[in-house]
Amino acid sequence: MRAPVRIADAETVRLLRPGDRVDVIAAPTSGARATRVAVGARVVDVSAGRHQPLEDGALIMLSVPRSDAVKLAGASANSRLVVVLC
Template sequence: MSAPVRIADAATVGLLRPGDHVDVIAAVGGDAEAKVVARDARVAQVPHGTGGGWPSADGAEAVPTGDGGALVVLSVGRETARNLAGAGAVGRLAVAVTHAG
């Protein structure tokens, strides 16, 4: 299934391309330790906007969110999609590229 995920750092999203694989890491409030909420998720799409976004790997702009983050669409299983939605609702999400597509 496709899961739209808001990543806190728009510049990081700008480095992603469809086909890349990422781990999604959540940092919640004052927790000292971040946790991986999705492993080796495939980037399905990096939506692009106009104006104000960070440049993406293909030269377009990543769609910014109101707090400086950006959207990426990941292909994941149903349970992982639920985990991502829950983690994104209570904390900030980051990605680490596991391998480029």
């Protein structure tokens, strides 16, 4: 399944290329502990993230299992999402 994900740090997104593998970390805005919501997700597209304002983060497309897509959607509602290259 493909999932669009808005990553908080647009500069990090500019380092990504299709085929890269990333872990996605959700850092809740409430100050709660950060959690890993996707492991080894494959980057499908980063072109959408290269032309957006930096303050809004950047949108990327990830290939993930359906269960991770649900976790990503839920986490994006109340957390800042960041990626770590695998």
